[in-house]
Amino acid sequence: MWLLIFWSNIGILSFENVDSKSIPLAVKNKLCFVNYADDRPHISNSTNLKMIYYVTPTYPRPEQAPELTRLAHTLMHVPRLHWIIADDQPICSELVLNILRRTNLPFTHISSPKPFIYKGTNFPRGVSNRRAALTWLQENVGEGILYFGDDDNTVDLQLFEEIRNTKKVSMFPVGLIGGYGISSPVVKNGKVAGFFDSWPGSRTFPVDMAGFAVNIEFLKPTATMPYIAGHEEDKFLVSLGLQMEDIEPLADNCTKILVWHTKTVKYKKPTVKINLKQLGELPKYRNFVNLLKETSRLGMANIEPNNGTKPYITRNRKSYETLTGLQ
Numbered sequence: 001m002w003l004l005i006f007w008s009n010i011g012i013l014s015f016e017n018v019d020s021k022s023i024p025l026a027v028k029n030k031l032c033f034v035n036y037a038d039d040r041p042h043i044s045n046s047t048n049l050k051m052i053y054y055v056t057p058t059y060p061r062p063e064q065a066p067e068l069t070r071l072a073h074t075l076m077h078v079p080r081l082h083w084i085i086a087d088d089q090p091i092c093s094e095l096v097l098n099i100l101r102r103t104n105l106p107f108t109h110i111s112s113p114k115p116f117i118y119k120g121t122n123f124p125r126g127v128s129n130r131r132a133a134l135t136w137l138q139e140n141v142g143e144g145i146l147y148f149g150d151d152d153n154t155v156d157l158q159l160f161e162e163i164r165n166t167k168k169v170s171m172f173p174v175g176l177i178g179g180y181g182i183s184s185p186v187v188k189n190g191k192v193a194g195f196f197d198s199w200p201g202s203r204t205f206p207v208d209m210a211g212f213a214v215n216i217e218f219l220k221p222t223a224t225m226p227y228i229a230g231h232e233e234d235k236f237l238v239s240l241g242l243q244m245e246d247i248e249p250l251a252d253n254c255t256k257i258l259v260w261h262t263k264t265v266k267y268k269k270p271t272v273k274i275n276l277k278q279l280g281e282l283p284k285y286r287n288f289v290n291l292l293k294e295t296s297r298l299g300m301a302n303i304e305p306n307n308g309t310k311p312y313i314t315r316n317r318k319s320y321e322t323l324t325g326l327q
Helices: 002-010 064-075 094-103 127-140 157-163 232-239 283-297
Strands: 030-035 052-058 081-087 107-111 145-148 169-171 182-188 191-196 212-215 247-249 271-273 302-304 313-315 318-320
Touching: 030 094, 052 064, 052 127, 064 081, 064 094, 081 094, 081 127, 094 107, 107 127, 182 247, 191 247, 283 302
Parallel strands: 052 081, 052 145, 081 107, 169 247, 271 302
Antiparallel strands: 030 107, 145 212, 169 212, 182 191, 313 318
């Protein structure tokens, strides 16, 4: 602790005084679990189809469980799909693993915490997660299709059918992006001629992370993603050696929207003042106690015995401070 205070005082932890290239970016990733079995009874997995590796960066927050659950119920309908979830926390989350197991999908679960230097900032998001997934793919997979799909995206099932045939890099529009409401390649005579995006940012490929798919055979060993907010997609595509003529426009020559960058409203996690130990001593309210424990486990609220919002129970339009009013 003294060293951290000392370093902070002399500017070693200051962004202004440190060359970003000199900052150590190594993170300790953990491979939590890998499942190659596809146990979905309703899906016929023809080996003639290329496997889609759907990479989802995520991080712990009240919205994590519902967003992963919503996305899971889309992916469960897609044949030949391997879901890679890379989680921005230093532990292997049981919550995330349970969601993955319930899908019966093939999956890889990775703990991929953000480097310490970026812990106090909101950006760049998801880079350590995607880099960890790329490393796993490069070490374990020789063919298939890579797609980066955030946990808050909405995806039409048709998109999976289209990206499965990607030869090098395919691109398509993404809805609900920036000041134009859309981010998309501009197609002329069946070829990508430019890009329609409200933030060009001096980027060679001004596209959204959800707006392209990559054939893993085109995924060079040099492929990487930088910790530069707003330039993650562009620098990654440039690292592949991608040329404009390589891009394959999908979604009916980029006239259809099959994926949206939806965002869930941020939920401020409350703390509720309830003594679960005392409440648990009343057998008739065991179900209610289990509900409160589930609420805490899913990260939707903190349940504390000595501090937080004082709760009330309502019955017949009357509110009670304790459960005695329900007896």
